[in-house]
């Protein structure tokens with residue numbers, strides 16, 4: 001296939017945004033080359049050249065053309081390889097709009113709330129979990145019914161993982177490891193059963209196993225990111 005002649009994903013192993021792109025390409029069965037970027041020492045001939053505006057990973061470079069911002073990249077993948085592998089978005093414009101709405105909510109609201117959880121300790125952690133659960137209740141009440149309510153499969157895209165499923169997995173796919181390390185319950189199965197079952201299906205998807213970093217790496221990363229915020233939240 002002509003479009004596949006050169007496809008390179010520039011990512012960083014711990015980046016949930018890069019993992020989204022990896023997951024989407026694997027679901028659609030599109031071969032790609034992966035280049036690990038050093039975000040502490042950004043490469044002028046790759047990352048800085050391809051994404052001079054935000055200087056962030058991921059960047060997907062297709063036949064020499066760079067595309068930045070993970071959600072933009074997902075849409076690009078879907079449009080470019082429309083008939084290759086499963087569709088990530090439905091045909092109907094209203095359905096598409098609904099999925100984009102929830103992908104945006106999860107990307108902004110749930111992501112921000114879940115970052116606060118992994119960085120907090122003590123009372124701040126309790127508050128962060130409460131806030132995240134409030135947002136998960138919104139997804140349970142308004143989103144899950146809309147996204148998974150037709151009973152066509154375990155995912156918002158039915159039997160196949162799609163756009164909003166990928167975003168949900170990238171934000172909360174490691175929550176069980178986080179629960180173990182933080183020693184707290186993040187997702188309450190009784191309070192948000194639909195969210196819990198959706199995440200469980202995503203976590204057990206065979207493709208996610210190859211994409212998620214090992215538990216040891218997630219643990220190391222968590223300890224690293226908690227170091228500074230822990231000190232600053234203690235001082236606050």
Ligand SMILES: N[C@@H](CCC(=O)N[C@@H](CS)C(=O)NCC(=O)O)C(=O)O
Pocket residue numbers: 012014015016017039055056057058068069070071
């Ligand atoms: N909105 C961007 C976020 C990308 C992002 O924040 N990437 C991080 C890695 S997780 C990064 O490159 N950080 C480097 C920096 O901020 O200097 C997307 O969706 O792609």
